[in-house]
Structures are given as structure tokens and as C-alpha cells.
Amino acid sequence: MSTYDNQLTEMSEEQFRHNQKEKKVLKTLAHIGIYTVCIIFTLLSLIPFWFMISNATRTTSQIYGKSLSLVPSTHLVENYKALMKTDEKGQASSSGTQNFDPVTGFRNSFIVSAGATVLAIYFSTLTAYAIVVYDWKLKRAFFTFIMAVMMIPTQVTAIGFYLMVFRVHLNGTLWPLILPSIASPAMVFFMKQYMQPALSLEIIQSARIDGAGEFYTFNKIALPIMKPAMATQAIFAFVSSWNNLFLPSILLSSNAKLKTLPMMVALLKGDIYKVNMGALYLAITISILPLFIVYFALSKYIIAGVALGSVKG
Amino acid sequence: MKRKGVSYAKWGYIFSAPFAIGFLLFMLYPIVNTFLMGFTDMVGVAKLTEPMHVNPAGIFKVYNDLLHNKTFGKSIVTTFILWILNFIPQITVALVLAAWFTNDRLKIKGKGFFKVVFYLPNIITAASVAVLYSSFFQYSKEVMGPANELFMKLGLIDQPMDFFVNRSATRWIVIFIQFWMWYGYTMIVLISGILGISPELFEAADIDGANGFQKFLYVTIPSIKTILLYTFITSLIGGLQMYDIPYLLTQGNGEPDGAIRTTSVFIFKQAFGNVPSYNVAAAASMIMFIIIGILSAIVFFLMRDKDEAELHKLIKRQEKEYKAKLKAEKAQGGK
Numbered sequence: 297m298s299t300y301d302n303q304l305t306e307m308s309e310e311q312f313r314h315n316q317k318e319k320k321v322l323k324t325l326a327h328i329g330i331y332t333v334c335i336i337f338t339l340l341s342l343i344p345f346w347f348m349i350s351n352a353t354r355t356t357s358q359i360y361g362k363s364l365s366l367v368p369s370t371h372l373v374e375n376y377k378a379l380m381k382t383d384e385k386g387q388a389s390s391s392g393t394q395n396f397d398p399v400t401g402f403r404n405s406f407i408v409s410a411g412a413t414v415l416a417i418y419f420s421t422l423t424a425y426a427i428v429v430y431d432w433k434l435k436r437a438f439f440t441f442i443m444a445v446m447m448i449p450t451q452v453t454a455i456g457f458y459l460m461v462f463r464v465h466l467n468g469t470l471w472p473l474i475l476p477s478i479a480s481p482a483m484v485f486f487m488k489q490y491m492q493p494a495l496s497l498e499i500i501q502s503a504r505i506d507g508a509g510e511f512y513t514f515n516k517i518a519l520p521i522m523k524p525a526m527a528t529q530a531i532f533a534f535v536s537s538w539n540n541l542f543l544p545s546i547l548l549s550s551n552a553k554l555k556t557l558p559m560m561v562a563l564l565k566g567d568i569y570k571v572n573m574g575a576l577y578l579a580i581t582i583s584i585l586p587l588f589i590v591y592f593a594l595s596k597y598i599i600a601g602v603a604l605g606s607v608k609g
Numbered sequence: 610m611k612r613k614g615v616s617y618a619k620w621g622y623i624f625s626a627p628f629a630i631g632f633l634l635f636m637l638y639p640i641v642n643t644f645l646m647g648f649t650d651m652v653g654v655a656k657l658t659e660p661m662h663v664n665p666a667g668i669f670k671v672y673n674d675l676l677h678n679k680t681f682g683k684s685i686v687t688t689f690i691l692w693i694l695n696f697i698p699q700i701t702v703a704l705v706l707a708a709w710f711t712n713d714r715l716k717i718k719g720k721g722f723f724k725v726v727f728y729l730p731n732i733i734t735a736a737s738v739a740v741l742y743s744s745f746f747q748y749s750k751e752v753m754g755p756a757n758e759l760f761m762k763l764g765l766i767d768q769p770m771d772f773f774v775n776r777s778a779t780r781w782i783v784i785f786i787q788f789w790m791w792y793g794y795t796m797i798v799l800i801s802g803i804l805g806i807s808p809e810l811f812e813a814a815d816i817d818g819a820n821g822f823q824k825f826l827y828v829t830i831p832s833i834k835t836i837l838l839y840t841f842i843t844s845l846i847g848g849l850q851m852y853d854i855p856y857l858l859t860q861g862n863g864e865p866d867g868a869i870r871t872t873s874v875f876i877f878k879q880a881f882g883n884v885p886s887y888n889v890a891a892a893a894s895m896i897m898f899i900i901i902g903i904l905s906a907i908v909f910f911l912m913r914d915k916d917e918a919e920l921h922k923l924i925k926r927q928e929k930e931y932k933a934k935l936k937a938e939k940a941q942g943g944k
Contacts, residue, residue: 327717330709330717337723341730348741423625423627426624427625431621445636448905455880456638456643456645459639459642463657475631475635478631510620510623514624538734541856542852546877546881561734562740562857576744577741583734584737588733591732592725598728
């Protein structure tokens with residue numbers, strides 16, 4: 297400590313200023329480097345989408361050889377008509393797509409995502425409530441079990457699930473994509489972590505004294521307290537259900553009317569791909585646009601939710 | 610004396626029943642199905658409705674064939690290669706960005722903006738992303754995607770090329786897309802981990818005269834070890850299921866020449882290809898399930914209730930101390 301003091305007093309003012317200056321220069325250099333890297337990654341994130349949007353407004357011949365241009369053209373409506381061509385006739389034409397029907401796709405995706413989200417949110421909160429509020433013999437074992445199965449991916453159970461769905465004749469319906477979200481172990485875990493400090497048992501006690509039933513107490517007292525956690529989890533449940541491709545393409549392939557949006561996008565590939573690039577880019581844009589809007593409207597909560605979800609225990 | 614009030618225990622069972630039933634029906638039963646299917650001769654759609662019976666060619670025939678199936682073996686290797694080559698740059702970039710964004714001295718402006726932009730690709734439908742990149746790298750008589758133009762302008766290639774006939778080019782494209790979709794997510798996870806470190810640790814390092822890099826190396830990294838491991842293993846589990854991008858980027862079977870045929874693509878093709886071999890797909894799923902199960906067990910071990918573990922340790926230590934004290938007293942008493 298004393299040597300440090302000595303150094304300070306020995307250091308002349310000029311030296312001190314020189315050091316400060318040096319530090320400032322270093323900091324500026326660091327800033328230049330950091331901002332350059334950040335801007336490069338920003339461009340990396342955004343430019344593909346900009347290419348997509350600007351190409352959605354151009355004809356195939358405009359795209360060919362000049363697709364690097366970031367300036368939109370004027371053929372958006374034309375591309376849209378080409379994309380929609382088949383809807384009026386109900387058949388595929390050489391320049392139109394067979395399968396891309398955004399309205400149907402939206403509807404199906406929305407039904408599945410909304411249904412799955414509502415079930416996942418409600419029943420996960422209910423299960424978390426059972427763990428936090430009540431004392432029952434198997435509680436600890438139950439919670440340990442939930443943590444153990446948290447990582448089981450649907451993809452490994454998919455083949456057996458397909459067999460089951462096929463045998464009860466639910467393939468070609470949206471139910472098998474919605475109902476399984478009743479059991480969402482990861483979400484139960486998150487809800488339990490959030491509920492433990494947020495929900496005071498005294499409130500529940502006083503509700504009981506007032507004569508409230510257990511379901512009533514849960515719906516009217518616990519659910520409102522859990523709203524912030526439910527909102528965050530809802531966004532993620534909705535988006536991941538919306539983006540799902542593997543299960544829908546297994547379970548819905550027998551019913552063309554129930555195709556979800558990602559399934560339609562997947563089918564674009566073998567379709568108008570080689571013929572009309574502008575329409576293809578437009579189709580991708582249409583499939584991405586709602587996510588863009590949702591993301592930029594809710595980005596604050598989404599980013600916070602990602603951060604929250606990772607700090608477990 | 611304990612006064613027995615109204616027991617609410619039954620409500621615990623009632624409220625957790627939907628989850629339990631949902632789990633049994635939609636997770637456990639399918640897993641049992643998958644497990645059993647691997648031992649049957651279930652090939653072809655007609656077999657789906659028939660009762661299952663043991664494979665006449667031998668109960669372990671499918672597993673045996675699979676373990677000698679080069680395509681399957683290669684698909685596992687491919688999956689690991691695609692994952693590891695995207696994870697290394699992903700975690701590196703995420704760590705560096707996280708270190709910058711959490712460094713108060715650097716005073717970086719627009720952190721919020723950068724976070725939002727870097728995370729953006731993660732939220733976009735992977736199917737759309739795959740088709741988008743597929744058209745960027747497109748090359749045929751009729752159309753040439755922007756990638757060719759860009760690379761020519763940058764002088765990386767002399768003439769337009771078809772990326773998707775080149776095995777390693779196709780792999781690198783998948784690796785890039787995976788990196789592009791996930792580095793922002795990993796960065797946010799790491800930032801929240803770093804923000805959870807007690808500031809006292811950094812202050813202590815400051816007093817010791819550590820520079821920014823030393824602090825990063827000796828304070829930040831050791832403190833976020835658990836989160837790093839968590840990121841590592843969840844990314845591995847997710848990476849092992851990689852499906853949308855490799856399936857949609859080329860013709861749907863990991864072209865060219867299986868360069869991007871991941872295990873999930875292999876399983877899908879087995880079950881829903883021209884000859885639906887459900888038994889092979891199920892057995893392959895089971896093998897993946899075992900691999901993922903082992904990895905999950907590690908996560909479970911890492912994330913088990915920390916306080917409880919601490920408490921357990923404390924109790925043990927106190928027991929030890931107590932015993933030592935007893936011993937010492939005994940020894941003293943003996944004197």
C-alpha cells in the first residue's frame with residue numbers, strides 16, 4: 297500500500313496526464329474495433345432479410361446476375377399474382393405454386409400455435425401450483441421427475457407418436473399437434489421457479505377462509521400473479537410451435553388442407569423454385585413477416601425472457 | 610400436539626393430474642411404442658394398423674443391421690461435425706460480445722439494439738431460413754443467387770459455381786446458417802450469466818491490478834462455468850436433432866452425397882421415404898434417445914438443486930466437526 301502511495305506522489309502531473317491521454321487513445325481504438333465488429337454482425341443479421349425483401353419486388357430476369365442490388369423494384373404485385381395464380385383455378389400452373397396458400401397456412405399455424413400455447417401455459421402453471429402450494433407425498437419425486445424428463449425431445453418420440461396417432465385415426469387432424477403441450481416439463485420448471493417467491497401462501501390461506509374453492513383460488517388469485525411469467529413463456533411457446541416443421545410434416549401430410557405455413561414454405565422448394573425467383577422470395581417474405589412484426593414489437597420482453605430462462609436454479 | 614386440519618394434499622394430486630396424464634399419453638407411451646417398434650418387422654403403411662409382432666428375422670435384427678449400416682454411422686458423424694464446427698465459433702463470438710457488452714468501462718452504446726438484431730435470426734422459422742439460403746446459393750441455367758455474385762465481387766471465386774454439388778461447401782453453408790441463427794441466443798445467455806457474477810469479485814480483481822483481459826480470463830470465465838456447460842450441453846442436444854436446415858437446403862436427403870444428412874434426416878427418410886421402414890426409424894430414434902439421455906443426465910446433475918447440495922455438504926461438514934470435537938473432548942478427558 298505504501299509503495300503504491302509513493303508511486304502516486306512520485307508521478308509528476310505531466311506523466312499522469314500523459315497516461316490519461318494514452319488510456320483515452322486506447323479506449324478510442326477499442327471502441328473503433330468493437331463497433332466495427334458489431335456493425336459487421338448487424339449487417340450479417342439484417343442483409344439476408346433485405347435481399348429477400350428487395351428480391352421479392354423484382355422479376356426473375358432482374359434477379360439473375362443482379363441480385364446483389366439492395367434497391368427494390370416495382371414487380372411486387374406481379375410476383376404476388378404469380379404466387380397466387382393457382383388459387384383461382386385450384387390447380388398448379390407452370391409459373392404458379394401448387395401449395396403456397398398463405399391464408400390457409402396462417403389459419404392452420406395459428407390454430408396449432410394458439411391452442412398449444414394456451415394449453416401449455418395453463419396446465420404448466422397449474423402443475424407448478426400443485427408443487428408450490430400443496431404438500432403431498434409424491435411431490436418431491438414428481439418434481440425431480442419433471443426435471444429429469446425436461447430434455448426429452450419430441451423428435452425422438454416422434455415415430456412412436458406417429459404410430460399412436462395413426463391408430464386412433466387422428467393423423468390428418470390438428471389435435472396431435474395441440475394436445476401434447478398439456479405436458480411441457482420445461483415450462484413447469486420455469487413456472488415453479490417463478491411462482492415460489494412470487495406467490496405468498498398467506499393470500500391463499502385467507503382466500504380459503506373467505507370460502508373460496510381451490511380451483512377458484514388458482515384461477516382468480518394465482519393466475520393474475522403469474523401473468524408476467526405466463527406472457528414470457530407464451531411468446532416462446534407460440535414461436536416455437538409456429539416454427540415447427542418436423543412433427544406437422546409427419547402428422548399432417550395426409551391432409552393437404554391442414555398444411556401449416558412452414559410446411560408450405562418447405563414445399564416451395566421443389567416447386568416454383570426454378571421458374572419464378574421473385575415469387576419465391578415473396579413467399580418466404582410472407583412467411584417471415586408476422587414473426588418480424590411480433591419480434592420488433594415484443595423484442596424487449598423476448599430478450600429478457602431468453603436471459604431469464606437461462607439462469608436456472 | 611398436532612391438530613389435524615383440512616388436508617389439502619389431494620388437491621396436489623388433482624392439479625398435477627393433467628400433466629401426468631398428458632405425459633403418460635403423449636410422451637411415455639410414444640417412447641414405449643418407439644422402443645417396441647425397433648424389435649418388429651414394421652415395414653410399409655399396412656403394418657401400422659396390424660398388431661405388433663416380433664421381427665421373424667430375429668429380435669435384434671434391426672439394431673444389428675443399423676449398427677452395421679454405414680449410412681447411419683455416417684449420419685451420426687455428420688451430425689457431430691456440423692454441430693461442433695458451428696459451436697466453436699458460436700461460443701467464441703458469443704463470449705467476446707458478452708464480455709464487451711458487460712464491461713462497464715467500455716461504455717458501449719446501443720447494446721440494446723445490437724442484442725435485438727443479433728437475436729433476430731433465432732426467432733425466424735428455420736424452414737424459411739433454409740429456403741432463403743437455398744436460393745441465395747442457387748446456381749442453375751435459369752437463375753443465379755446473390756451468393757455467387759457476392760463471392761465473385763469479393764474475388765473469392767473466378768466464375769459462378771454450384772455450391773450444392775460440393776460436399777464441403779454445402780457443409781460450411783449449413784454450419785454458417787446454424788452459427789448465424791444461434792450466436793445471438795448464446796450471447797444473451799452468457800450476458801445474463803456474467804451479470805449474475807458478484808461485483809465484489811471484479812472489484813477485488815481491480816484492486817489486484819488486473820487488466821480487462823485478465824479479469825475476463827480469471828474472474829468471468831470461472832464464474833460462468835456452469836452456464837457455459839449448460840450452453841454446451843443444451844446446444845449439443847439441440848444440434849443432435851438438427852433437421853430443418855439440412856433437410857430443406859438441398860433436395861431433402863442430405864445431398865450432395867450425404868454431406869449434410871444428419872441423423873434426423875436419416876430417420877425421417879427411413880420412416881417416410883418410398884418404403885416406410887418404421888422399425889429402422891424407431892431403432893435409430895432409440896439410439897439417439899440413449900445418446901441424448903446420457904447427455905441430459907449430465908445436465909440434470911449440473912442443475913440439481915444447488916442449495917440442497919450445499920445444505921447437504923454443510924450438514925456433513927458439521928457432522929464431521931462434531932465428531933472431531935467429540936474425539937478431541939474424549940482425548941482431553943483421557944488426559
